[in-house]
Amino acid sequence: MKRTAPASLERGEARLGWGLVIPALAVILLIALFPLAWTLWESLHQHDLRMPWLGRPFVGLRNYAAILHDQRFWHALAHTAFFTAASVTLELVLGLFLALALDRTFRGRGVVRAAVLIPWAIPTVVAALLWRFMFDSQAGIANAVLMDAGLLHHPIVWLVRATTAWVPVILADVWKTTPFVALLLLAGLQTIDRSLYEAAATDGAGGWWQLWHITLPLLRPAILVVLIFRTLDAFRVFDLIYVLTSGGPGTSTEPIALYAFNALLQNLEFGYGSALSVVIFLVTFGLALLYIKGLGADVTGSGARR
């Protein structure tokens, strides 16, 4: 192949490459990137769909200035940060346990993998409803179990107070996503060279030493990838809380994505809602950059393959 004019072949390949990529790329540019730019533009206007007679005056950065003084925004941001930190930490720790256990070959592994996959595959709406049902004040089994165990004397109405409302929310997320985290970590574990453990064992190193000095350092790339995907996912949490608490009681469990949704589609404040959306985008983007640049996560996998 190399003997026949490589330059023209290369040019042909480039032409074919672009030709194949362009349809998908056009879709992505047209319906994802272009709207993003539009959100940015919209956020610089005052645009209330309930009051079309006011038009759509340009207000510069006034929406953003308003966000800075918006208590509800800061609370929503704090709720989101709390939810993200709590759920991702629990999922990472439990997922690591599960992955380490799954890494050993044993009978019934297929069953376990299937069981692990189902919570991941079901709609988040369904997961939220299952947990809302289990924590229902009347029909809920959580109260029944806790009272039987003598831990509670009266049934708790979980969803009327912010502190207790977070319990089913975080449990539901941990239940739904830990298996997925375990699967990703398991894939990472299986790339570790077994001979390292054998060598360490012959040198008399125990299980803990191996975990700290071999497994965890070599698992770092996989852990970082999990951290990125889970953090970004948890940060834009919407379905789970919309169904479980609707952000309530009041707005005490409202995450920022839900606040922006309410501003846009409940109050029809498109200017302000767009500004909130832009802020969410920027925070997410910042988090991703932090992980990729700061911690050196290789998300594209390009380092591993050609």
Add this chain to the structure above:
Amino acid sequence: MSRARHGAGGRWVRGVLFALALVLLAFPFYWALVASLTPEATLFRQPSLWPRELILDHYRALFATRNFWLPIRNSLVVAGTTTVFCVAVGALAAYALARLTFRGKTAILSLILAVTMFPQISIVSPLYLVLRALHLIDTYPGLVLPYLTFAMPLTVWLLVGFFRHLPRDLEEAAFVDGASRWETFVRVTLPLAAPGLATTAILTFIYCWNELLFALSFTLGPERQTVPVAIALFRGQYQVPWGEILAASVVATLPVAVMALVFQRRIVQGLTAGAVKG
């Protein structure tokens, strides 16, 4: 000697922990299934782990009174159309990105990855305004178009992973035999990639089937609501109709659970290939 004993003990502990983990994972499903088959009155009086009386009333009400077929049909149409379009268009792009060398390839890959990480909410407002201007709110295209925003980058990303893992030998052989790039792609690569295409289609379908935010934002009433929206907005006349909600949850779970079980090996492969280098 002590090592062996330790090993056996460890296996026991591990077995018990696993059993516990499985019970915890499975319990919500079991409980939802039992509750969906329990009369409403019993459900509220005293939850019992072992059902004494099973009835199908909630399922009957779900389809007869609430016409749950409608959201199922809507979800099938929207998720199916999105999946077919994305896999067809995405396969071409993924092949080029995985196999051909051309300038700008890395930039495109980074862009696609970045788009998969977009928060959906950040494009709800312009999509709403555009769909409203085009009179597409509360229509099938009004859902398929927004779904492409997350499904398209996802399919391309997954397929690039699959194409990279295909053996090159057969393609190169065809190429040397004088087949053009395009012929090689259609005759050799596509058949080889069929399992990857199927897996990607399944994953894309699951994501679309489960989606809530866009479906909630761009539909107005039951006519075009998808399954997650219909379940999320379930309301009873006097109290929460838990029996029917759980019956609907079981119905909504079935298709994706079956897919997850049947294609578990492939799905795991697809999910991990995209996320963890290996």
